[in-house]
Amino acid sequence: MKSALAVAGTSLLRVSKDRRALLFLIVLPVVVILIIGATVRGFSTIRVGVVDLGSGAAGRSLVSAMEGSSNLEVQRYPTLAAATTAVSRGEAATAVVLPRGMDAALRAGRSADVAVLANQSNTTQQAAAAAVGSVVAKEGARVQAAYFASSRALGTYEADLRAAASLQRSTPQSRVLSRVVDASSQTLPEGFSYSAPTMLVLFVFVNALASGAVIIETRRLGLYERMAAAPIRRAAIVLGETLAYFLVALTQATLIVGIGALAFGVSWGNPPAAAALVILWALVGAGAGVLSGTLFRTPEQAGAIGPPVGIVLAMLGGCMWPLSIVSSFMRELGHATPQAWAVDAWTDLMSRGGTLGSIAPKLGILAAFAAGLLLLSTLRLGKVVARR
Amino acid sequence: MSEPGNAPLQAQEGEGAPVLSCVGLAKRFGQRSAVDGVGFEVSPGEIYGLLGPNGAGKTTTIKMICGLLDADAGSVRICGRPLAELSVRSLVGYVPQDIALYPDLSARENLAFLGRLYGLRGRLLDERIAEALELTELSDRGKDRVDAYSGGMRRRLNIAAGLLHHPVLLVLDEPTVGVDPQSRHAILERVRSFGASGMAVVYTTHYMEEADRVCDRVGIIDHGRLIAEGTKRELVEALGEKDRIDLVATGDLRALAAASRAVPGVERAAEADGRVHVVAGDGRSVLPALVEAVESSGVTLNSVEVAEADLESVFLHLTGTALRE
Ligand SMILES: Nc1ncnc2c1ncn2[C@@H]1O[C@H](COP(=O)(O)OP(=O)(O)O)[C@@H](O)[C@H]1O
Numbered sequence: 001m002k003s004a005l006a007v008a009g010t011s012l013l014r015v016s017k018d019r020r021a022l023l024f025l026i027v028l029p030v031v032v033i034l035i036i037g038a039t040v041r042g043f044s045t046i047r048v049g050v051v052d053l054g055s056g057a058a059g060r061s062l063v064s065a066m067e068g069s070s071n072l073e074v075q076r077y078p079t080l081a082a083a084t085t086a087v088s089r090g091e092a093a094t095a096v097v098l099p100r101g102m103d104a105a106l107r108a109g110r111s112a113d114v115a116v117l118a119n120q121s122n123t124t125q126q127a128a129a130a131a132v133g134s135v136v137a138k139e140g141a142r143v144q145a146a147y148f149a150s151s152r153a154l155g156t157y158e159a160d161l162r163a164a165a166s167l168q169r170s171t172p173q174s175r176v177l178s179r180v181v182d183a184s185s186q187t188l189p190e191g192f193s194y195s196a197p198t199m200l201v202l203f204v205f206v207n208a209l210a211s212g213a214v215i216i217e218t219r220r221l222g223l224y225e226r227m228a229a230a231p232i233r234r235a236a237i238v239l240g241e242t243l244a245y246f247l248v249a250l251t252q253a254t255l256i257v258g259i260g261a262l263a264f265g266v267s268w269g270n271p272p273a274a275a276a277l278v279i280l281w282a283l284v285g286a287g288a289g290v291l292s293g294t295l296f297r298t299p300e301q302a303g304a305i306g307p308p309v310g311i312v313l314a315m316l317g318g319c320m321w322p323l324s325i326v327s328s329f330m331r332e333l334g335h336a337t338p339q340a341w342a343v344d345a346w347t348d349l350m351s352r353g354g355t356l357g358s359i360a361p362k363l364g365i366l367a368a369f370a371a372g373l374l375l376l377s378t379l380r381l382g383k384v385v386a387r388r
Numbered sequence: 389m390s391e392p393g394n395a396p397l398q399a400q401e402g403e404g405a406p407v408l409s410c411v412g413l414a415k416r417f418g419q420r421s422a423v424d425g426v427g428f429e430v431s432p433g434e435i436y437g438l439l440g441p442n443g444a445g446k447t448t449t450i451k452m453i454c455g456l457l458d459a460d461a462g463s464v465r466i467c468g469r470p471l472a473e474l475s476v477r478s479l480v481g482y483v484p485q486d487i488a489l490y491p492d493l494s495a496r497e498n499l500a501f502l503g504r505l506y507g508l509r510g511r512l513l514d515e516r517i518a519e520a521l522e523l524t525e526l527s528d529r530g531k532d533r534v535d536a537y538s539g540g541m542r543r544r545l546n547i548a549a550g551l552l553h554h555p556v557l558l559v560l561d562e563p564t565v566g567v568d569p570q571s572r573h574a575i576l577e578r579v580r581s582f583g584a585s586g587m588a589v590v591y592t593t594h595y596m597e598e599a600d601r602v603c604d605r606v607g608i609i610d611h612g613r614l615i616a617e618g619t620k621r622e623l624v625e626a627l628g629e630k631d632r633i634d635l636v637a638t639g640d641l642r643a644l645a646a647a648s649r650a651v652p653g654v655e656r657a658a659e660a661d662g663r664v665h666v667v668a669g670d671g672r673s674v675l676p677a678l679v680e681a682v683e684s685s686g687v688t689l690n691s692v693e694v695a696e697a698d699l700e701s702v703f704l705h706l707t708g709t710a711l712r713e
């Protein structure tokens with residue numbers, strides 16, 4: 001084990017000295033997250049209609065919270081009818097109805113129902129409703145958000161609202177929120193919360209494939225043979241190299257998570273579940289990286305072929321656009337890649353309040369991908385360092 | 389998993405037992421036989437030279453000795469222990485023919501890595517690194533990256549890496565290839581001192597002069613077979629009273645070699661390095677006919693040297709070809 005650590009340590013030392021590796025490891029992912037995050041947000045700032053039926057101070061604080069939220073743009077409507085018209089015409093992505101007497105109700109220790117309007121068949125509206133819902137949820141546990149959806153005629157909205165509100169009262173507040181959101185959100189939130197997890201999935205994998213070049217170079221330098229002359233088992237060499245690839249992938253993923261959270265305000269969801277996802281993805285990356293180091297002949301090949309392959313897999317797997325917008329064939333095809341399962345798991349965590357338990361099946365599939373790749377890569381690298 | 393760096397000679401049975409003993413080593417690559425029945429022994433403090441042209445099977449033999457290639461037949465024992473014991477490897481210092489160092493790491497970092505693989509840690513590792521750098525005169529360049537090193541410095545560092553764990557047997561595979569004369573001199577001197585300090589050394593080369601200068605005993609290898617073995621004196625004496633004549637010439641030396649072979653009394657003739665080596669029973673009596681051969685083959689003769697028989701003549705005598713063609 002000590003010799004495996006020596007092998008891993010030296011590989012990591014070499015990465016840390018390689019400016020180009022560091023560029024791909026940290027700088028490039030952050031820049032791409034920044035660009036895509038800014039673009040996706042600028043393109044689709046959510047316009048929220050607000051109808052204040054006399055909510056008082058509590059309503060005003062909720063509105064100012066929404067105004068403070070970077071991806072919401074608040075538009076006031078005088079009546080519920082005006083707001084529903086705006087939503088149905090797509091002028092507003094969603095509308096929030098602040099009930100009369102909300103402030104008084106909250107002061108008296110009762111809960112108040114805030115309705116969020118969105119059409120169930122419209123994913124953009126659903127995403128908008130989810131985004132608004134998260135602001136409402138943050139504003140305070142005593143404010144209930146009642147989502148309700150309708151594809152019926154405009155005239156029935158008010159009746160629906162009443163129906164939804166009464167339904168709301170009979171169920172515990174936190175569950176209403178999550179259940180409705182659960183059913184609707186097919187995509188990651190927008191802005192950096194979209195770009196950060198997808199680019200994490202993309203870059204950790206692409207970077208691993210490209211750094212297969214390191215193994216090829218080490219082989220060409222005759223260092224595996226040199227190592228094999230030492231009193232160590234060949235398994236220690238394989239283990240050490242794989243460990244190095246894992247740690248590089250883990251470092252990169254952790255940096256993206258950290259920078260995303262601190263600099264871009266990305267909320268990665270349930271911490272244990274996010275940690276498990278990051279670790280599994282780093283294992284997938286390690287397997288793919290070591291494998292690429294044994295498949296190509298020259299470092300140049302690995303550097304030239306690895307990244308495009310990784311990017312195509314990322315496209316198929318929903319890192320560039322959500323798989324909910326592609327045909328069902330492409331969606332199924334996409335799920336032949338581990339990327340799709342990772343993006344799905346992040347979507348669960350970040351948009352639907354997923355937990356370790358709820359994403360366990362996806363983690364299981366990722367673990368199977370990781371195990372398969374690591375098994376293959378271990379066999380292949382084992383051959384590279386074997387005696388002839 | 390790994391043994392501590394200090395390799396004791398304990399497994400040795402009695403005084404003068406060989407450090408290295410290989411018997412009947414054979415290795416094929418597909419149809420081609422690279423090594424065929426090579427066997428020799430090396431005692432403590434002895435420098436054993438494996439002399440042979442490129443492709444003779446030196447590296448293949450070395451790799452079998454170091455456990456990097458599985459022999460098809462034969463066996464290797466180090467201090468009486470079989471190679472299958474992992475810890476036996478800590479008795480051997482391997483200096484590969486192709487420099488095996490990370491160019492993007494410093495000399496120290498390279499040595500620290502390899503030292504750890506031999507179980508060296510902490511202060512002992514630091515001491516051994518300093519010592520190995522000192523021995524190879526690289527102390528002041530230890531912090532520099534290897535890709536900033538000259539060819540000669542890399543060769544020396546490659547040797548330093550083989551010395552870290554104080555091996556009982558040092559195996560050097562053509563350690564002077566691509567090195568300037570000054571570095572070469574330094575390396576050869578150093579190898580002699582290793583022998584003097586009691587280390588057993590296997591030294592492969594295709595340079596006759598190196599085998600001559602450095603080695604206590606030489607095995608001549610050609611086409612995968614050990615064709616002669618002994619001290620330089622023993623090998624040369626085996627030639628008998630034969631003379632060696634070098635024709636230094638410009639032109640078609642191949643034709644000259646052929647013409648020389650046709651001269652009665654000439655036993656062997658082969659071209660190498662701008663000259664044709666000739667081995668004859670009686671140098672004086674063949675000289676006039678040789679000069680005629682020069683004229684008839686149309687080359688320009690620059691000089692004729694009657695040389696003392698050396699390992700080159702031995703090789704020529706045994707194989708009919710020169711060491712370096
Ligand atoms: N890995 C290999 N695969 C095929 N042939 C090889 C391999 N290694 C060496 N050979 C062949 O074996 C012979 C001996 O090679 P080698 O031991 O490297 O000679 P030397 O070190 O004396 O120059 C050569 O003919 C060489 O081409």
Ligand SMILES: [Mg+2]
Pocket residue numbers: 443446447448485561562
């Ligand atoms: Mg060789």
